[in-house]
Amino acid sequence: MFAYYARLALHSFGRNPGLTALMVLAIALGIAVSVMTLTVYHGMSGNPIWWKSDRLYTVTMDNWDPQNAYRPDSRLPPPEMTYRDAHHLFDSGIPERKVLMYSSNGVMSAAGNTAPVPVNTRFTTADFFAMFEVPFLYGNGWSSGADSPPQPVIVLSRDENDKLFGGANSVGRTVRWNDHEFRIVGVLNDWFPLPRYYDLNGGAFSPPDAAYLPFNWGVELEQLNNEETDCWGSHPVNNFKDFMNAECVWLQMWVELPSSAARTRMQEFMDGYWAEQHKAGRFQRPRDNRLTNVSQWLRDRQVVDNDNRLLVGLGFAFLAVCLINTVGLLLAKFLNGAPVTGVRRALGASRRQIFAQHLIEVGALSVAGAALGLALAALGLAAVHHLYASAHLGHRGGYQEITHFDSIGVVWAVGLAVVATLAAGLYPAWRVGRLPPAMYLKSQ
């Protein structure tokens, strides 16, 4: 029966090729636009480490000016911490893993090698690699023993290792970082989490850093943060020591808490520290000590911007226009073919059979529309990618990184296409089955 209905559908397409093409095109355009917006939205709103949702937390405390909120339009505490607070909390033994970090500029060269190159560098602690599940190509991260006092060890990204050593296993070799010698202990494999949840300050879609050094080197070499530093208060900050003691937020802290009990203990630890400092005259704003998991963090930091929410809405409005259009065209087409349907009904086809026959016709249209729509969406995404990439002059980072299909996106798209078109086809197929056959048999 299916094969017969499919043949009928093909026959019907052949009768009005123009109309059929129009319907497929309308479906395809609607699907293409909505899939494009959804893909970008999905790329923005994804949580790249969802399996650690109940373990991984970023730590923030409201240390800001009692007279002025950190941001007048937001109720959130500053997204980073002062050195003194972060340093104190970092000494806690409650977290299973803990990371203190910031990002800085550096200049690196391999001994006896080519000209020095600027590298974006992360000063971080030993747990960074395990906590964020960073993959290694060669070697490993450093042990926590190398954190303090800081050992001259360095981890390179794969790209940087390719540039400096042509991709060879460079573990054990040395590089000069800002004219100091460091020994390579590990080389990362490809790693590009999107969004860059562990540090959103340098842009949510920026590439990870090229080099990783023990956190205390940053302090020792008095390296400033190159992303976001915010200060309040009127105390002179003349040197790095002043800076470390000032109400300046510049450090990011993450903790991995294995259980909700550990989470409660960590919260109590923070609150206890807050109360102590509050009594001593700091922390004069209402208490706001937070442990925020990744998905909430991405929401708090507004990784998905308003424009993209708007575009998703627009995409669906456009899909609605296309589907309404398709309903209209299908209806016209089926009613045009009513005399034939009348004959089939008179010859004994049931309403249900008529309905099934037309639904198969609709199904074929929807599959064609979805396939064409996905192809158009891929083209559209490539165009948007090109637009972003050319503005970046070929450098990575930015929205260009999320203008690709991922597997979940394709499943979404196919599902959306089929469901939407079948929904559009239901009414016309039902309507044509309800036509009284006698009326159409009367006229030619």
Place this chain on the structure above:
Amino acid sequence: MSLNVRPIMSALLRNRTGAVLVAMQVALALAVMVNALYIVMQRIDKIGRPTGIDVDNVLIVSSSGFTEHYQQVPSIQEDLAYLRGVDGVVAASAMRGTPLSDGGDAEPLVTRPEAQRTDNYNDWEVDEESLHALGIQLVAGRNFRHDEIQPPLTKQDASRFVPQIIVSRALAEHLFPHENPLGKRVFDTLNQSATIIGVVDPIMGSFPSNLHPDWLYLIPRVPADFLGLNYAVRTRPGMRDTVARLIEAHLAQSNPDRVIDSVRSLSYYKDLSYLGDHTMAIYLVTVTALVIGVTCLGIFALATFNVSTRTKQIGTRRAVGARRRDIVRYFLVENALVTGGGVVVGCALALAVGYWLSVQYALPRLNLYYLVGGVLALWGIGQLAAWQPARRAAAVPPSVATRTV
């Protein structure tokens, strides 16, 4: 001349579905089109705001010293001397801060010591050549003199302020409303004061997306080696890219104690800062065009369908005396009624969407001229789309009426 709306209306009501579907499309299309184009116009306005800078002819060279031997002041002197001697270079200056790049420094300033510090204002460290090198207009007071450019901050005195500053007219107006800002004093976080000696306008600072991108002040100081150093290099028109290649090759070799991070045109930074707005505008225009196109096809298809199912009726009307133009008019009026219904619903929908956007995303409320324009445009498009099927209907010969049954 009567338009015969009544019989057309009653015919429409007897066969509603197709007409309702087209009206729904028109309504949605109107809501999408009006709001999308309104947003597009805002983005175009935003991108087109005056920067006060000769964006097309300025290069930004970013340099970092990294060895123990590196000395910022002699290095800058040597680089500037070289840059000013390059053929095609109009002016070169050492500064901290990149115009229009969406990144930079901001510090509070107040007009009385001990006043509440609520706002941070974007600041650049500049030298006496910076205004010329960026093409910025001084509208009052004077530029910095060479001897007023302070030595760089060091890691021992990083809180030092300067005796004079230049401010943007917008910041001057904000700090000293309706007053002449020249000679006025402002205070930093440590209550160190500076006197305003000049006013520039128009100008856009480092943050084009901020609410007040034109609140900017200029500090006469050599950039510190532990912060960032840029050279702003202005070239003669058409020479920019040639100069860029030349100076990048030279500077990369000239001093082994530093690296050149990048040599980029200022338009690169500007384009990148506005990339989101630019893409959004392209996207909205494309989708709007598609919405209109699909709606057009919908109207066309419905009209064609109506004509083909009513061939006999048309023939009968022609046989009893209707002229061709009556038939054309019938279909155009029918289309006008359907589109009109859609447009009425669409107006309400467009206003509702506009209101929702203004509440949800803090966009300005929809301008009603856009709505009027959208209504007229869609109505016109509807008539155009129905024109060809109506002409075909008019071509039906009266004899058709006699042929069947």
